[in-house]
Amino acid sequence: MKKLIKNGTIVTAADTFQADLLIEDGKISQIGTNISAIGAEIVDAKGCLVLPGGIDPHTHLDMPFGGTVTKDDFETGTIAAAFGGTTTVIDFCLTNKGEPLKNAIQTWHNKSKDKAVIDYGFHLMIAEINDDVLNELPYVINEEGITSFKVFMAYKNVFQADDETLFRTLVSAKEHGALVMVHAENGDVIDYLTKKAVAEGKTEPIYHALTRPPELEGEATGRAAKLTGLADSQLYVVHVSCADAVEKIAEARSKGFEVWGETCPQYLVLDQSYLEKPNFEGAKYVWSPPLREKWNQDVLWNALKSGQLQTIGSDQCSFDFKGQKDLGKDDFTKIPNGGPIIEDRVSILFSEGVKKGRINLNQFVDITSTRIAKLFGLFPQKGTIAVGSDADIVIFDPNIERVISAETHHMAVDYNAFEGMKVTGEPVSVLLRGEFVIRDKQFVGKPGSGQYLKRAKYSMYTPLNQNETLSI
Numbered sequence: 001m002k003k004l005i006k007n008g009t010i011v012t013a014a015d016t017f018q019a020d021l022l023i024e025d026g027k028i029s030q031i032g033t034n035i036s037a038i039g040a041e042i043v044d045a046k047g048c049l050v051l052p053g054g055i056d057p058h059t060h061l062d063m064p065f066g067g068t069v070t071k072d073d074f075e076t077g078t079i080a081a082a083f084g085g086t087t088t089v090i091d092f093c094l095t096n097k098g099e100p101l102k103n104a105i106q107t108w109h110n111k112s113k114d115k116a117v118i119d120y121g122f123h124l125m126i127a128e129i130n131d132d133v134l135n136e137l138p139y140v141i142n143e144e145g146i147t148s149f150k151v152f153m154a155y156k157n158v159f160q161a162d163d164e165t166l167f168r169t170l171v172s173a174k175e176h177g178a179l180v181m182v183h184a185e186n187g188d189v190i191d192y193l194t195k196k197a198v199a200e201g202k203t204e205p206i207y208h209a210l211t212r213p214p215e216l217e218g219e220a221t222g223r224a225a226k227l228t229g230l231a232d233s234q235l236y237v238v239h240v241s242c243a244d245a246v247e248k249i250a251e252a253r254s255k256g257f258e259v260w261g262e263t264c265p266q267y268l269v270l271d272q273s274y275l276e277k278p279n280f281e282g283a284k285y286v287w288s289p290p291l292r293e294k295w296n297q298d299v300l301w302n303a304l305k306s307g308q309l310q311t312i313g314s315d316q317c318s319f320d321f322k323g324q325k326d327l328g329k330d331d332f333t334k335i336p337n338g339g340p341i342i343e344d345r346v347s348i349l350f351s352e353g354v355k356k357g358r359i360n361l362n363q364f365v366d367i368t369s370t371r372i373a374k375l376f377g378l379f380p381q382k383g384t385i386a387v388g389s390d391a392d393i394v395i396f397d398p399n400i401e402r403v404i405s406a407e408t409h410h411m412a413v414d415y416n417a418f419e420g421m422k423v424t425g426e427p428v429s430v431l432l433r434g435e436f437v438i439r440d441k442q443f444v445g446k447p448g449s450g451q452y453l454k455r456a457k458y459s460m461y462t463p464l465n466q467n468e469t470l471s472i
């Protein structure tokens with residue numbers, strides 16, 4: 001059935017304007033005033049912003065990690081994402097050394113297929129490079145539409161890859177048109193520092209942060225950026241937490257290297273002191289990279305505003321406090337790393353960013369949706385409000401105030417890292433390809449209705465048509 005969204009303010013990465021929007025067959029078919037749509041359902045968006053659905057480029061749903069499995073799976077995680085105004089997630093598909101990539105990808109299809117309530121794609125972890133892996137990459141890119149690879153520079157003896165693997169992944173990505181993502185921390189030095197701390201009896205959560213200092217994130221970021229320049233390839237640094245890393249990204253970009261950076265809500269509003277909370281509560285705030293000293297927050301906000309960082313991911317990687325985080329009660333190295341954020345990513349960026357004047361409304365849309373679609377081969381199907389794009393729409397009330405709490409969130413975990421935080425602005429209704437998933441703050445979607453997205457190859461910004469030339 002056709003739908004006509006009326007009386008709202010449409011916001012894209014470029015423009016803010018009053019107009020109505022007609023949806024037909026899951027796509028946006030008209031934008032304008034006085035649209036006549038006989039037989040269309042009228043959706044009144046008065047007083048609301050009409051935004052492109054959020055795209056979360058960084059989630060770990062139903063993922064084995066840290067001796068356990070993340071609590072939110074593709075059903076609970078995507079329901080929570082939808083409540084928060086996100087209509088697409090790109091999740092990390094893990095691989096095991098020696099296992100065909102095809103099998104690993106099938107495992108992720110099995111986890112997601114009948115569960116996701118919003119659309120989704122996968123990034124693929126590269127654990128090693130050998131002939132088998134190189135031979136499979138064309139299948140991964142061309143058949144599966146997986147056009148981004150993830151290399152971990154940390155988590156020694158678990159996920160960590162060596163520099164040869166990173167470099168050869170960069171070279172292959174250049175050849176095939178993929179974007180290489182890195183978790184940039186120096187895993188070898190962290191391994192030494194954590195073992196030393198534990199041997200000295202330093203086992204509380206705060207030592208998680210103290211054994212992963214910002215210098216080690218800066219060093220790894222700079223190393224990955226240098227290797228990217230050498231390979232003439234393209235790099236996306238996930239979960240940037242500190243000034244040391246921002247500096248290295250800015251330096252690489254100033255040399256013309258294609259290096260992009262993502263940060264996450266936790267690094268923008270929480271800080272290292274949270275790890276010192278009593279009664280082991282500090283474990284709720286254990287992420288890698290860790291939360292940093294508070295002054296880093298201004299650096300991250302300024303980098304988002306100036307464009308040195310371009311996106312915001314949730315790094316959704318949720319574990320219960322009781323029964324999962326407490327695996328590390330006597331040893332911080334056993335606390336599963338990560339937290340539940342998928343639901344509050346968009347709201348926090350709007351409230352702390354737009355409402356507090358740190359970024360403008362169009363930057364907010366760019367950072368939470370449009371730029372992500374462009375970098376990860378989804379634009380213009382996703383990430384914007386334009387005729388022909390999927391009707392993934394968020395009707396967002398910019399003035400509602402609410403308090404974030406585990407009592408009201410929809411994630412499957414027993415705590416919320418932002419508990420008690422007041423935010424202004426909330427999605428009221430969310431549509432995926434023209435169908436309501438959230439309607440008047442109620443979930444009306446269906447597990448399995450999310451579609452797997454085969455993504456286009458990496459190209460810097462919007463690809464030009466073959467015959468098109470840039471006019472200056």
Ligand code: URP
Nearest residue numbers: 183287288315317337338
């Ligand atoms: O602590 C984190 N970030 N957990 C998720 C895994 C990762 O490193 O992204």
Ligand code: ZN
Nearest residue numbers: 183238239288
């Ligand atoms: Zn990571």
Ligand code: ZN
Nearest residue numbers: 058060315317
């Ligand atoms: Zn992550």
